[in-house]
Every structure is written in C-alpha cells, then in structure tokens.
Amino acid sequence: xxxxxxxKHRQGAFTLQARFHSQGRLTALFGRSGAGxxxxxxxxxxxxxxxxxxxxxxxxPLLDTSRGIDVPVHRRRIGYVFQEGxxxxxxxxxxxxxxxxxxxxxxxxxxxFGTMVALLGIEHLLDRRPPTLSGGEKQRVAIGxxxxxDPQLLLMDEPLASLDDDRKAEIYPYIExxxxxxxxxxxxxxxxxxxxxxxxxxxxxxxxxxxxxIGAAAEVLRHTDLFASHGPMEAGTLVETRxxxxxxxxxxxxxxxxxxxxxxxxxxxPVGASLRVRIRARDVILSLERPLSMSALNVLPGSVVSLDxxxxxxxxxxxxxxxxxxVARITRKSAxxxxxxxxxxxxxxxxxxxxxxxxxxxxxxxxxxx
Amino acid sequence: xxxxxxxxxxxxxxxxVPGIAVAMLLARGRFFGRQxxxxxxHLPLILPPVxxxxxLLLTFGRRAPVGAFLAEHFGIVFAFRWTGAALACAVMGxxxxxxxxxxxxxAVDRRLEQAGETLGAGPVWxxxxxxLPLILPxxxxxxxxxxxxxxxxxxxxxxxxxNIPGETQTLPTAIYTFTQVPGGEGxxxxxxxxxxxxxLMALWGSxxxxxxxxxxxxx
Numbered sequence: 001x002x003x004x005x006x007x008k009h010r011q012g013a014f015t016l017q018a019r020f021h022s023q024g025r026l027t028a029l030f031g032r033s034g035a036g037x038x039x040x041x042x043x044x045x046x047x048x049x050x051x052x053x054x055x056x057x058x059x060x061p062l063l064d065t066s067r068g069i070d071v072p073v074h075r076r077r078i079g080y081v082f083q084e085g086x087x088x089x090x091x092x093x094x095x096x097x098x099x100x101x102x103x104x105x106x107x108x109x110x111x112x113f114g115t116m117v118a119l120l121g122i123e124h125l126l127d128r129r130p131p132t133l134s135g136g137e138k139q140r141v142a143i144g145x146x147x148x149x150d151p152q153l154l155l156m157d158e159p160l161a162s163l164d165d166d167r168k169a170e171i172y173p174y175i176e177x178x179x180x181x182x183x184x185x186x187x188x189x190x191x192x193x194x195x196x197x198x199x200x201x202x203x204x205x206x207x208x209x210x211x212x213x214i215g216a217a218a219e220v221l222r223h224t225d226l227f228a229s230h231g232p233m234e235a236g237t238l239v240e241t242r243x244x245x246x247x248x249x250x251x252x253x254x255x256x257x258x259x260x261x262x263x264x265x266x267x268x269x270p271v272g273a274s275l276r277v278r279i280r281a282r283d284v285i286l287s288l289e290r291p292l293s294m295s296a297l298n299v300l301p302g303s304v305v306s307l308d309x310x311x312x313x314x315x316x317x318x319x320x321x322x323x324x325x326x327v328a329r330i331t332r333k334s335a336x337x338x339x340x341x342x343x344x345x346x347x348x349x350x351x352x353x354x355x356x357x358x359x360x361x362x363x364x365x366x367x368x369x370x
Numbered sequence: 371x372x373x374x375x376x377x378x379x380x381x382x383x384x385x386x387v388p389g390i391a392v393a394m395l396l397a398r399g400r401f402f403g404r405q406x407x408x409x410x411x412h413l414p415l416i417l418p419p420v421x422x423x424x425x426l427l428l429t430f431g432r433r434a435p436v437g438a439f440l441a442e443h444f445g446i447v448f449a450f451r452w453t454g455a456a457l458a459c460a461v462m463g464x465x466x467x468x469x470x471x472x473x474x475x476x477a478v479d480r481r482l483e484q485a486g487e488t489l490g491a492g493p494v495w496x497x498x499x500x501x502l503p504l505i506l507p508x509x510x511x512x513x514x515x516x517x518x519x520x521x522x523x524x525x526x527x528x529x530x531x532x533n534i535p536g537e538t539q540t541l542p543t544a545i546y547t548f549t550q551v552p553g554g555e556g557x558x559x560x561x562x563x564x565x566x567x568x569x570l571m572a573l574w575g576s577x578x579x580x581x582x583x584x585x586x587x588x589x
Contacts, residue, residue: 047488073484088485089504100491103491104490145489149490
C-alpha cells in the first residue's frame, strides 16, 4: 500500500501545505489541534477539495487539480471513522454495518461479515439501535461499518478522543488486530503521544499546516522537541523487547532489550512474546557510577551520544545503551554538574513502576512496517 | 362526505412529492430567485382564499391557457370537477406542507449524509437511505396539516369549481348550503360532527405513527 499526498489548501487565514509519502500499515497524523490534521484527512477522503495538489492511493489518483481529476467521495473507496461515530440512528447496528456493502461491486467484496463482527466483539449488539450503545460500542460499530465496505484505505479521525481511558483501553486491542491482521492500511489522526507510540508504524508530524517530520514511529518519537507543545514530559523512545521471564512473587516481568534486562510490572503475555515499550524521557535518571543500594531496579549502562540544552531549565540527553537509543530529560544544571558530553559513560536508571500499561503495548508485526 | 375525503387525500398525496422537492430546494439550495420561490410558495397562506380560487380559474379554467392545453392534450379538466377541488385544496395546503418538511430538512445532521457518501452511496441513494428516513416525522406532520387544510378549504374551492352536489360539493360547502336553506340546521349539525370526527381521527392517527417513529429514532 502507498499513500501519496501533496496538497495546498487555504481556509481563511490558515494554509495547509502538506507533502508526504507513506507505506506504513498504520500511519499516524500527529499534531496539536489546529495543525491541520482533520483538514488533511478530509482532503484524502474527499470531504473537502484542496485548492491545489495531488492525492493518490496505491498509485490510483483521487485528486489531481492540474489534470482536473477529483473523484467524488462515494467512488473513492476510502473508509472513514469519524470522531463522533456518525452511525445512522434510523437503522439497527446490523443495517448500519451492511450499509456500505450494497455499494461495493460484488467481486470486490472480501471483508466477511461474521469475521468482522467477531473481530470487533459486537455480535451481541447486532439488533440494537445506535442511540442505545455506549461510546466504545459505537466506535467499534463505526469501524466495522467502514471496513465492511471494503475500502482501500481506512481513515480514522481521533476515533477515541471522546472516550475515557477505560473505553480507550477497550478499543486499542481491536485497532492493533486490524493493523496486524487486517488487509486495509490505516491513517489515524491523533494528538496523543501514548496512543501513537502504541499503535503507529509510521508517523507524520504536522505543525501549523506543514509537515514537521515524517518517518518510522520509533524514529520520530525520539525527537523530544517535536512534542514540545504537549509538554516535554511525553517525549521518549520506543524500545522493542521480548518477555524474558515472570517474577510472580513480586508481580513483575523481566523484558529482554538490547540495553539489558528491563523489569516492569507483571504483563499478561507468555515468555517470548514481542512487546513495544515507550521509555519516557522524564522517567530516566542519569548517574556516572553504577549506583548501589537503590530502589530502582533498572540500571542500563551506556554512553552519551548528544546533548540538547537549548534554553530553559531542561536538557535532553541522547544515550546509546548497547545499541538501544534512550532519551533522558534532566535539568541543565545536572548536565553541567556531571560534565556530560558526547562519549561520557553513564548509567540510565528507569523506575519500574513508571512502566504502566500506558507505555507497554503489543509490538506491531515487523513485515509491514515502514 | 366520501367526496370530501377523496378530495383531501388526493390533494395531500398529489402535493407530497412537489412539496418535498420544494422544501429541499428552499432548505439546501443556493440559487438566484430562492427568496422569490419562498414568497410564491407562501402566497396561499396570506392571500384571501377567494383570490387564490379566482387565480386558479384564470389559469386552469376551460378557456384559460393552461387549462385548455391540458384538456386538449391530456384530457385533464380541472374546472368544475372534483379534481379541481383537489387542486384548490392542494395549493392551499402546500405552504403548510413545505414549511413542516423544510424545518425537518434543516434539522438533519448533514454529517450523517457525509458518512453515507464515504460508504459508497451516491447523492440519490443518500437521499433515499439517509435523508428521507430522517425527515419522515416532518413529512408526516406536513401531511396532516395539508389534509386538515384540505378538509376545511372553502373559499378557493367554491370560487374555482363552484358547489355542485356529487361533483365538487365538499363538507364545508355542503354545510354552507344547509345553512342557506330553511330547516337545514339538522343537516348542518350532522356534517359538522362528521367533520370534527374525521379531523380528530387524522390527528390521532398521525400522533400514534409519529410517536412510534420517534421511539425508533431515539430509543
């Protein structure tokens, strides 16, 4: 799958000028509100017409203002999961799910109703009507409805923004399964770093209508400055790990990373399972000597790669711990006291309890990653 | 009395499709002359009914341009026939129908129509599968109003098609006739009761239907 976008759109005083190419299984569009994320997905879906530019999915042009191409929404074959669900109130859940099927050419129908309903866990809702569903149930039905129309691409505009954390946690596993088992590539709009760290394979960062960064999720999330608008606290690095063993008496799990063993609160996955852990820059403490008699369980030896201390009280220290990249957010004062500079050997200390379910998630299968 | 029902139902059904079309146009359309169309649609509400009836006679009368054309080419005659009474009632009820439908069209969440399009439905399918079911309560309310107006229509009917027993004599004109002859009070009272019962039944039936619809949409 490939998505090519190169558009310019003026809306009052705001100009969106975005150009990117993505092949990820789940591409996240990230940025603060007003950065142009929704405008961008609306342009891909055809709900707005950009002033000029090109959009192509799998090489099929959907928009090309220079050649006068503008495929109407209902012929684009792009699924759209809206922030508010937008289920049809006059139809049952089953009728909602089957709505798009009518309009899909018979030979292109590949999504199976029963499989999809089981995958999303909505079997028991089929005869209900949308107004009686909870927020999480509505969004699952909306996802199923979009996918049963057999789209070439699935757009999701902050589908979880209106849900509380419990409901989000209820839906994440379904999106992970779609990403790993589904046939349809996904473009997800989000302004939540934990959400992107958990779900994305590639990330496009938008800022004031422009593409500020693009790349594989692990790559993009390392740059703390991109997330300045969300507070320096959310930046961090993604580390791919495997479950090494469980320590049941302490309710802990030990993960294997290239930097060394990492102890985290007990995870309900079998030994050997792949995991993705986001280590937040704010959860990392640096020490020059290997600390003794200390409560933190994770001490990862490494060396300083670079130092970013441009203004303010804080400094970002990029580390290389046995081939794994980490970022530590410390004060500029500490950086000077410790005389940190590229090449200096340090120990990174990570509190185990900081590794809650917010930062630990199932790793996407590598084959489709960008 | 059956004639009166026939006239009212024909007026209601006949004005349904044009009524919905004009309501959609007024609610959604952005075109030159929209204000003018709005004014024309509302005219029967403001003009004296006799004036509307006379205008109809001028247009659809047997020797009038449109009336002569229709009679010659399609064999449709309105003047002094029950169809003329239905036409008069339809025209008089039209603004009420359009108003009710238009209000419900304006209340439709257009984002639902957008969602329908992303699922592959073209504009026509979106109208029939999304918009129409959502404005059904408004259409129903408009139909009841237009039916009630038709049952009560007097001025335009009597001016356009006169008061011919068995052909164009509707309930109101029959009541009028009874009150004009000595000893007709009994007949007038009987027809008045019939009129009240019919109107109440229409209102009650539509309430029932509307409530069921409402429950389906908001359950």
